[in-house]
Amino acid sequence: MDRPPSTREHIVSAAADLFYGEGIRAVSMDAIAARAGVTKRTLYYHFASKDDLVAAxxxxxxxxxLARFRRWFxxxxxxxxxxxxxVFQQLAKAASNRKWNGCGFLRTSAELANMPGHPAMQAARAHKKRxxxxxxxxxxxxxxxxxxxxARQLMILLDGGFATVLMHRDPAYLEAAGMAAAALVRTAEAKRMSAVR
Structure with missing residues (x-):
């Protein structure tokens, strides 16, 4: 039997909905406490600052x-x-949902671009490296x-696809990035095979 979410998990879930939907700078700690149904005192008991909550x-x-990408693959x-x-086609399918707001890691990084040491920037970089x-x-x-x-070239296609779809609101850009990814690895495979001959 699944255990109910802890207060901390409940706060992170409420914050995730708000941050993803509205952006991290637009969301106040008051709004997060209200969404989570907790007092600000409880909120600050679990998270010393908004920065810590954004990183969480x-x-x-x-x-x-990452598990979703692995499963699709x-x-x-x-x-x-x-x-x-x-994988790119599944992302394009997700991007066709009107509630899709892009990659949360990239959007947060864009909002915090002038703060490279921010704990959320570290979390975003760690995810992308994984x-x-x-x-x-x-x-x-x-x-x-x-x-x-x-893999680095594939990451450029992946993140470029995310950014372009967010700008144009057209999931076909992720589909095109997927075609480019397939062509890229097939070209690499063809070079390997010709070198073996």
């Missing part, structure tokens, strides 16, 4: 987001290119040469 919001999204058929393209490491693992497992370089 991103930390809570880290593993679920694992459940797709075909070669590495097909499976990566499937996604990149996972991509490098999948590229290495598929026999790609220079998997770390390839």
């Amino acid at each position: 919001y991103l930390q809570e999204r880290d593993q679920p987001n 694992r459940n797709a058929d075909g070669d590495l290119g097909d499976r990566l393209q499937a 996604v990149e490491a996972w991509l490098a693992e999948e590229c290495a497992a598929a026999g790609c040469t220079m998997p770390k370089d390839l």
Whole structure:
């Protein structure tokens, strides 16, 4: 039987809804306390500052987001290119929902661009590095040469797709990024095969 969420988890969940929906600068601690149904004293008991709460919001999204990418990849058929393209297609599907507001990690980073040492910036960077490491693992497992370089290029396509869809509100940009990702890994595979011959 699942345990009920703790007060801390309940606060983070309420903050996540508000931060993702409205942006971190637009949301006050009063609004978070009201959404969570707790007093500000309780809120500050669990989080010393709004900065700590913003970092917790991103930390809570880290593993679920990465697990979702892994699941989409694992459940797709075909070669590495097909499976990566499937991840982008699932993201495009998510982006077609009117409540989709882009990548929470990128949006938070944009709001805090002038504060590189902010704990939320550290959480965002850590998440993106974990996604990149996972991509490098999948590229290495598929026999790609220079998997770390390839993963970095895939990250550029992924984050570029997120940013462009958020700007234009057109999920087709993520689909196009997925096609580019598939072409990129197939080109890398073709080079590897020609080098073997």
